[in-house]
Amino acid sequence: MQPRWNDLQDFLAVARTGQLSRAAASTGVDATTIGRRLRRLEASLGQTLFEKTREGQVLTEAGERLFAHAEAMQRAADQIDERASTAKELAGLLRVSVSEGFGAWFIAQHLSTFIEQFPALTVDLVASSGFLSPSKRETDIAILLARPRAGPVVSAKLADYGLRAYASHDYVARSGQVMDTETLRQRTLVGYIPDLLYAPELRYLGEIDNALVPTVRSSSILAQHRLIASDVGIGVLPCFIGDADPRLIRILPEVHIKRSFWMVTHQDMRQLQRVRVFNSWLTALVSGNRNQLLGN
Template structure:
């Protein structure tokens, strides 16, 4: 790289986003910019450097050796910029500022985090918070999110994880649901079951019916837990829901209430950024509210 070369910071941020996401279109979506604009910036950056930064593969964009070297420098610059922003006066006020992106499952984000988030925002009104509550997770190891709440502890990657809490699930039906009595798991085969689309599962921990009885099959299926909740509430059938969803809906009744499924939530952060004040503040707040409302997760 020539000493006199001036590279726009926005282009370097785009480059890092593509490297972390593995696909230009996905990176553009995460940053909220047009994919064609991001593509033009990347081509201009490669022209300025006189190097090819990515190889196009069937899976997406793979870093070249030059790209790997540039990414190491850009990530170091990002970490330095984040720490500078947290110096006294660096954030434009006395409270925390900047962007905090949190990735959580759709149900946990919609039913647990979102209703309580006003408390955290009141403490840090200058902080921009992205709550990515989706069927799937952004990856902290690729810096797609500052903090993620996952269904399993990652086995590899530059991340730090700790258990947030266990949570319980059980079968529910609408209060007015009509059908043969269910006295044991085997009786469920006579009912319409609501569940996930098998080939769209984003985590093996979501195979709830297999845990009750491998012979059970859902015939009304959705990739969305919120959609499954509405299907069950409409009286269409019986399905498994987290207790923080099912118990919160007075129109639902538990089926086989003694048969519970236990799962866990894990907090995951990148090891290079986990000590940033805004990330530590959110993690502390989340652990506090989980401790205060643990009965909602496990059942009162």
């Protein structure tokens, strides 16, 4: 019995993510269905493709061989889809993995201009605390906080962006002005939960003063923004969030932290038309909003 294409696609998802639950999240197919398809695929081939470990699913030697063939089939299918869609109208699925603040606050407010140009595309904007992996083909494009050092990926700097310390007007009126870091240590600080940081680039407060420790913490930058705007305390925000909220003012204006966004794609996907048009659109968008991103 020949393997079914759906079964091979689910096999690829599990091989790339290492877990049934992650594969289910990346494909939109429930884990039970993926498990059933994997068993059917193994039965049709007469081979065991995965070993189940405490961490998840690990490819066997037979699984590694199938993975190489299935990836080649997927690349060919992608190219066929691209030729068909560009001959008429660009269509299909585009998945973009991006940090929560940049995705939900910045990209989301501008995305309508991209959708107007390519209405037949389905766009998954995965804006969350953490990233999907372009090297494992979990996403078409990832906007990361650091350039990957390894893997079959192509990366380029997208933009620099600035961060500053912010508080609400009401908080400052109640607690008093902050003129130096010694005074800042005496205020309520809002920040990330240290052991839930998904990237070292998110350690902001230490760059202002090593003695600064947040006492109101969240893994979400959008939740931190809401806390700061609700007069809870002082925290560091990207300038494209903090400067856009009229309830907030900059604290210690001389403090200006800089970070970068990197656009990353799998080396086999960079020439796909849907990837190229989004890269071009986003590059033009950040170029036109450079001062907003930097907080100049």
